[in-house]
Amino acid sequence: MVLNHDSSKPIYVQIAEWLETEILNDQISTDEKIYSQYQLADLFNINPATAAKGLNILVNNGVLYKKRGLGMFVKERAKEQILLRRKNENLMNMVRDLVQEADYLKVDDEELMKMIQQIRLERRGES
Template sequence: MILNTEGLEPIYVQIANWLETEILRGNLKDDEKVYSQYQLADMFNINPATAAKGLTMLAEEEILYKKRGLGMFVSPNAKKQIRNKRIEKTLKQLVSDIVVEAKRLEVSEEELISMIKNINNNGGA
């Protein structure tokens, strides 16, 4: 992953999102130790405090948990939690935006569903 230092999204949020994606992909599993703030700092060439902020954010959401003296670990059911969070915060907003734009363009519900099926059948955009 390449961090976007020019964008609006803070680097610590990008780190947290990357870790969430690693969990969703199955690269980090329940109760598995995650990278330390220093490992993340080295991987992405960032300040360890920035990396720590991303880890803390996930710990506050209970996606990660801390074992004193050992580091951060993936919480049980983290994958389900992330999935639910992304459906609520991201996917529903995207769908809403698409529906609004489709109405603006006078695209029927049937046409829209057909577009989604075609994209899905062709393996994505």
């Protein structure tokens, strides 16, 4: 993955999200050691301190745990944690923006729901 340096999302947040995706895709499983800050720094060409900040987000969110002198490991039920948080935070924020725009354009609930269903149908067709 190439980081988007122009994005308004800070680099360390992008790092945290990339790690979450790795966990969700079963690239790294429970109690397995995750990339060190130095591996991440090398991988993404960023300062190790920035990478550490990304890792710390996941520690604070209960996705990773530290073992002294050994590094960081994936917690049990990390996937559920990630999904829950993404739903409560990211998705809710997106919905909030969506609803705000819908209000602005005077799109009522029914129409909005229809639009959502339409998109879901399209996606199913694709896959």
